[in-house]
Amino acid sequence: MKLTEQQVRHVARLARLALSPEELVTYREQLSAVLDAVDALAQVDTTGVVPTSVVGASTPHLRADVPHGEVGVKVALANAPQVDGTSFAIPRVIE
Template sequence: MSLTPEQVRQVAHLARLKLADDEMERMRLQLSSILDHIELLQAVDVTDVPITAQVTDLTNVTRVDAVTSSLPVDAALANAPDRQGDYFRVKAVFEE
């Protein structure tokens, strides 16, 4: 399966990756070959296999509604790229 440059651009945008033109082409080829590899799975007959999103066989893993401790604000902000007071400071979101 051969991806178009436009498809690669779209995936890069969704992943918030900025790719140079040569990277774009390299990614296009690599992603296409990954998809080709995955396409091999299309040959498997799955008629009788139920659709699943889980492989653990677990269900209903829940917890009681009880409050545990909060993270101290300084610990939470320790690895933040930037802070202002007790807030995370981030680049303003510019509408497209």
């Protein structure tokens, strides 16, 4: 199954990737090959099998509602390229 150029452009946009025309061709081939590989699974007959999203599902471990694990602003901001007060400062975004 070969992805269309349009589909590749769409996925790239969702991932905020700017692809050159050459890259678009390369990734179209590569992504299509990945999907083909996964498509091999479609040969297995899954009639009557409930879709499995998690393997070995059991009742999840639930956490008591007790505060713990805050790292403090110094650690939280340690990797920030830019800081203003105790906020991360980033190039202005407008939705």
